[in-house]
Amino acid sequence: MKYKVNEKGYYGDFGGAYIPEMLYPNVEELRQNYLKIIDDADFQKEFHQLLKDYVGRPSPLYLAKRLSERYGANIFLKREDLNHTGAHKINNTIGQILLAEKLGKKRIIAETGAGQHGVATATVCALRNLECVIYMGEVDIERQAPNVARMKMLGAKVVPASSGSKTLKDATNEAMRDWINNPVDTHYIIGSVVGPHPYPDMVALFQSIISEETKKQLIEQTGSDQPDYVLACVGGGSNAMGMFYHFMDDENVKLIAVEAAGKGVSSGFSAATTYLGKEGVLHGSRSILMQTEDGQVVEPHSVSAGLDYPGIGPQHAHLFKTGRGQYVSITDEESLDAGLLLTQLEGIIPAIESAHALAYLEKMEFKQGENVVVCLSGRGDKDLDTYIKYFNL
Amino acid sequence: MNRIKQLFQEKINILSIYYTAGYPNIGDTIQVAEALEKSGADMLEIGFPYSDPVADGPVIQASSKKSLDQGMTLKLLFEQLKDLRKNVTIPVLLMGYVNPVLQFGVENFCKACAEVGVDGCIVPDLPMVEYEEFYKGCFEEHNLSNVFLITPQTADERIHKIDGLTNGFIYLLSSSATTGKNLEVGDTTETYFSRIKNMNLKNPTMIGFGISDKQTFDKACSYANGAIIGTAFVRAIENGNIEERVSEFMNKFKG
Numbered sequence: 077m078k079y080k081v082n083e084k085g086y087y088g089d090f091g092g093a094y095i096p097e098m099l100y101p102n103v104e105e106l107r108q109n110y111l112k113i114i115d116d117a118d119f120q121k122e123f124h125q126l127l128k129d130y131v132g133r134p135s136p137l138y139l140a141k142r143l144s145e146r147y148g149a150n151i152f153l154k155r156e157d158l159n160h161t162g163a164h165k166i167n168n169t170i171g172q173i174l175l176a177e178k179l180g181k182k183r184i185i186a187e188t189g190a191g192q193h194g195v196a197t198a199t200v201c202a203l204r205n206l207e208c209v210i211y212m213g214e215v216d217i218e219r220q221a222p223n224v225a226r227m228k229m230l231g232a233k234v235v236p237a238s239s240g241s242k243t244l245k246d247a248t249n250e251a252m253r254d255w256i257n258n259p260v261d262t263h264y265i266i267g268s269v270v271g272p273h274p275y276p277d278m279v280a281l282f283q284s285i286i287s288e289e290t291k292k293q294l295i296e297q298t299g300s301d302q303p304d305y306v307l308a309c310v311g312g313g314s315n316a317m318g319m320f321y322h323f324m325d326d327e328n329v330k331l332i333a334v335e336a337a338g339k340g341v342s343s344g345f346s347a348a349t350t351y352l353g354k355e356g357v358l359h360g361s362r363s364i365l366m367q368t369e370d371g372q373v374v375e376p377h378s379v380s381a382g383l384d385y386p387g388i389g390p391q392h393a394h395l396f397k398t399g400r401g402q403y404v405s406i407t408d409e410e411s412l413d414a415g416l417l418l419t420q421l422e423g424i425i426p427a428i429e430s431a432h433a434l435a436y437l438e439k440m441e442f443k444q445g446e447n448v449v450v451c452l453s454g455r456g457d458k459d460l461d462t463y464i465k466y467f468n469l
Numbered sequence: 470m471n472r473i474k475q476l477f478q479e480k481i482n483i484l485s486i487y488y489t490a491g492y493p494n495i496g497d498t499i500q501v502a503e504a505l506e507k508s509g510a511d512m513l514e515i516g517f518p519y520s521d522p523v524a525d526g527p528v529i530q531a532s533s534k535k536s537l538d539q540g541m542t543l544k545l546l547f548e549q550l551k552d553l554r555k556n557v558t559i560p561v562l563l564m565g566y567v568n569p570v571l572q573f574g575v576e577n578f579c580k581a582c583a584e585v586g587v588d589g590c591i592v593p594d595l596p597m598v599e600y601e602e603f604y605k606g607c608f609e610e611h612n613l614s615n616v617f618l619i620t621p622q623t624a625d626e627r628i629h630k631i632d633g634l635t636n637g638f639i640y641l642l643s644s645s646a647t648t649g650k651n652l653e654v655g656d657t658t659e660t661y662f663s664r665i666k667n668m669n670l671k672n673p674t675m676i677g678f679g680i681s682d683k684q685t686f687d688k689a690c691s692y693a694n695g696a697i698i699g700t701a702f703v704r705a706i707e708n709g710n711i712e713e714r715v716s717e718f719m720n721k722f723k724g
Binding site: 084092093094095096097098100101239240245246249252253256257259260354355356357358359360367368369370371372373 | 519520521522523524526527530534537542543544566567568569570571572573593594595596598599617618619620622623624627642645646647650
């Protein structure tokens with residue numbers, strides 16, 4: 077349990093709830109109730125039933141043969157890309173919408189970058205007949221038109237965030253402002269393991285289904301639930317936290333988190349938070365974030381909108397600082413090349429986010445017979461334009 | 470004695486003005502403070518800007534962004550404030566978000582406040598528990614008041630706790646809202662204001678958020694020791710001669 081949250085809402089030096097008083101009642105209501113609600117047998121039953129029948133879980137753990145030959149190790153892909161709506165994001169939105177219902181909330185808000193979390197939120201709101209408002213940066217609205225259309229079809233109102241850099245960070249600010257102005261009937265579904273306590277823990281719990289299934293599947297396929305390596309990409313870090321969750325206390329399993337280096341960590345266009353960042357407070361928790369000497373948040377860059385975030389969740393900051401996790405980075409180009417490679421070797425077009433994790437395999441050295449699990453967090457349909465432009469397809 | 474405590478002992482219907490440092494122009498910080506004192510403001514809250522001000526509405530967001538774009542930092546602000554006490558005698562608080570303070574260093578921040586003659590701070594996203602554990606000692610050592618916010622949703626028990634931790638005044642938000650929303654004093658707001666008034670808190674109270682004219686100011690003063698104006702003032706000094714704009718704005722509250 078040494079990497080889990082403590083009773084004060086901290087992971088080592090990181091976490092907490094750095095929020096203005098206007099958000100306190102909402103966050104406190106969640107803090108007091110989330111474990112009670114999630115641990116309830118009826119809640120668990122409904123959550124798992126929906127994950128099975130609606131999301132399509134368990135997602136396969138697929139031994140990628142041609143990829144394995146290339147790297148000289150057994151490469152397993154955890155296929156979150158096969159979930160309904162195309163990514164791991166829906167694990168969390170299903171959990172949070174059920175929780176919002178238990179709290180009696182009538183209105184749902186969320187932020188989104190690439191639109192995956194927005195679509196996953198709009199989807200569960202349609203499913204449960206709740207009002208849905210999605211905040212999305214003006215810049216992202218332009219570059220992710222199909223996801224905007226999906227959210228609208230699903231009945232969500234998409235509100236452009238026009239402050240700051242007009243991307244994910246600003247959409248998050250706008251969603252927080254909405255919550256301040258609607259303190260009673262609204263639940264904010266944060267899409268990653270960021271935000272004030274209890275969000276990082278709550279989102280990690282809902283995403284931990286990824287590693288829970290992986291362990292069972294590894295036993296069936298390899299006879300052991302202890303792989304040598306587990307890899308996942310990190311923006312805020314929700315798929316990585318879900319992938320790492322049940323392996324954190326297995327100290328012999330190496331955890332590798334892959335951040336987006338953008339155009340290179342020293343280029344000024346990067347989202348490699350652990351490399352470029354310092355400790356501080358962003359979006360309600362103490363963590364590591366990219367910032368100026370004066371404490372102003374720096375705009376990140378990544379070709380992948382889902383990794384284009386200037387911070388990481390507090391639990392990741394803790395895994396990084398304690399050395400339990402290895403945090404590395406991959407450039408835009410390396411990730412796109414890895415995406416094409418997976419497509420051609422295995423017939424799977426990955427999201428560019430997930431392609432960052434795959435790209436790091438190129439830099440590793442394996443011993444024969446080692447078992448490696450990579451979280452394939454999402455599918456690449458949303459990224460076709462980027463792939464087409466880069467490869468002149 | 471701390472200037473804030475003294476003010477509340479001596480005056481009622483206190484008018485406190487918030488403005489963003491380095492706005493409209495980077496070098497205006499002191500000039501605005503002096504003009505405000507001259508025009509009759511009782512207390513000042515100088516905002517140090519932050520890139521991600523989640524508790525603020527569009528007007529203060531825009532002023533913060535402009536100030537940052539013009540090069541404002543906490544370091545520069547403290548340099549500007551070296552001249553604060555040449556002509557400004559009323560209490561001055563700094564208001565802003567916690568991350569710039571963390572990067573500046575809490576100890577250094579408190580020391581710098583004391584050196585330039587700042588009397589207190591309002592840091593809305595600094596949690597009570599953190600303040601108690603890591604900041605309170607340092608604030609008290611430098612004779613700085615720390616002001617907490619409460620909203621209509623804040624429970625009585627928590628208000629008493631805040632009252633125990635505060636030693637300046639309590640900032641009563643008229644509703645749970647980002648800055649710049651209009652004050653509509655309906656039955657529920659009146660019930661809330663009356664509830665607070667009847668709690669017999671040891672600290673004085675100031676009502677903020679949504680105060681923009683004489684009428685809303687007077688209304689607020691009937692429930693508290695005074696009121697705070699931010700957005701309406703920031704909007705008023707956007708263009709034109711600062712001294713004229715400030716005096717024009719402040720005249721609305723006289724008589």
